[in-house]
Amino acid sequence: MRALLIGNSDGIGLATTRRLLYRGWDVVGISRSQSTVIDKKYHHYILDVTDNNYPEQVQKISDKEPLDLCIYFAGIGELLDPLDMGGEARIIDVNLSGMVKTASAVIPGMVRRKQGHFMGISSFADELLSSEAPSYHASKAGFSNYLGGLALAMKPTGVNITNVRFGFVDTKMAKGEIKPFMMNVDKAVDHLEACIRKKPIRYSAPRMAIPLIKFRKLMMNLVR
Numbered sequence: 001m002r003a004l005l006i007g008n009s010d011g012i013g014l015a016t017t018r019r020l021l022y023r024g025w026d027v028v029g030i031s032r033s034q035s036t037v038i039d040k041k042y043h044h045y046i047l048d049v050t051d052n053n054y055p056e057q058v059q060k061i062s063d064k065e066p067l068d069l070c071i072y073f074a075g076i077g078e079l080l081d082p083l084d085m086g087g088e089a090r091i092i093d094v095n096l097s098g099m100v101k102t103a104s105a106v107i108p109g110m111v112r113r114k115q116g117h118f119m120g121i122s123s124f125a126d127e128l129l130s131s132e133a134p135s136y137h138a139s140k141a142g143f144s145n146y147l148g149g150l151a152l153a154m155k156p157t158g159v160n161i162t163n164v165r166f167g168f169v170d171t172k173m174a175k176g177e178i179k180p181f182m183m184n185v186d187k188a189v190d191h192l193e194a195c196i197r198k199k200p201i202r203y204s205a206p207r208m209a210i211p212l213i214k215f216r217k218l219m220m221n222l223v224r
Contacts, residue, residue: 001024001025001026001068001069002025002026002027002028002065002066002067002068002069003020003025003026003027003028003067003068003069003070003071004027004028004029004030004058004061004062004067004069004070004071004106005017005020005027005028005029005030005070005071005073006029006030006031006049006058006070006071006072006073006074006098006102007030007031007049007072007073007074007075008029008030008031008035008073009029009031009032009033009034009035009036011073011169011185012073012121012169012185012188012189012192013029013031013071013073013074014035014036014037015185015186015188015189016071016073016189016192017029017035017037017042018037019189019193021037021039021041021042024041025041025069026041026042026065027039027041027042027043028042028043028044028045028061029042029043029044029045030044030045030046030047030049030058030061031044031046031047031074032046032047032048033046034046045057045061049074049093049094049097049098049101049102050090050093050094050097050098054098054101055101055102055104055105058101058102058105058106059105059106062105062106062109063109066109066113066116067106067109067110067116068115068116068117069116069117069118069119069196070102070103070106070116070117070118070119071118071119071120071121071192072098072099072102072103072118072119072120072121073121074094074095074098074099075094075095075121075139076090076091076094076095077091077095077133077135077136078091078133078135078136079132079133080131080132080133080134080135087135088134088135089135091135091136091139092135092138092139092142094139095136095139095140095143096139096142096143096146099120099143099146099147100146103118103120103150106118107150107154107159110157110159111154111157111158111159114157114158114159115158115159116158116159116160117159117160117161117162117196117199118150118159118160118161118162119161119162119163119164119192119195119196120143120147120162120163120164121164121166122140122143122144122147122163122164122165122166123140123165123166123167124165124166124167124204125137125140125141126140126141126143126144126145126165127141143163144163144165144202147161147162147163148163148201148202151163151201151202160199161201162195162199162200162201162202162203163201163202163203164191164192164195164203164204164205165202165203165204165205166183166188166191166204166205167182167183167205167206168182168183169182169183169184169185169188170182170183170184170185183205183206188205191203191205
């Protein structure tokens with residue numbers, strides 16, 4: 001089994017890399033920085049998902065050997081600074097456009113083989129407006145919407161699409177003063193392994209956070 005992991009040099013991506021290698025997978029990783037993983041079944045490429053040649057490089061990697069799995073972990077997020085909004089567009093580019101470019105590079109090969117699994121790591125932020133981090137929330141809304149539609153389109157092809165929505169996970173991406181139902185990285189990888197086995201279209205964890213998100217969304221609508 002061969003997996004391609006995008007944005008896997010730290011956090012959930014790094015932990016998933018180690019877990020898949022432990023399970024016997026061949027793993028290829030792509031990130032902006034060097035990986036700490038040293039294993040004969042692991043190959044790493046230093047690429048930025050916003051580079052002009054990124055789609056071409058991913059295409060070459062996926063064409064070398066068939067991919068059974070691709071997971072897009074790459075993501076950034078910063079709180080909005082109204083006096084300096086220069087980074088807002090990059091958040092959209094990394095979180096959303098990079099995922100679409102990755103899917104566009106690897107999924108056609110999966111379709112031709114009539115098998116494969118593409119997963120993207122989204123967030124409960126996809127349901128909420130945010131004055132603190134509007135670009136991050138907008139990127140995740142587009143991310144989840146795109147993967148949901150792509151899953152419907154891929155149904156006849158034998159290719160599975162999974163949109164994984166996490167709440168707060170204990171990584172550098174967890175920002176904000178309030179972080180309810182914080183999940184550790186190993187637990188997040190447990191959920192990802194369940195998704196690899198069961199291949200759901202949409203997976204949300206922790207489930208206990210779902211009512212809280214729905215309540216917050218309702219209150220925001222009432223305020224508006």
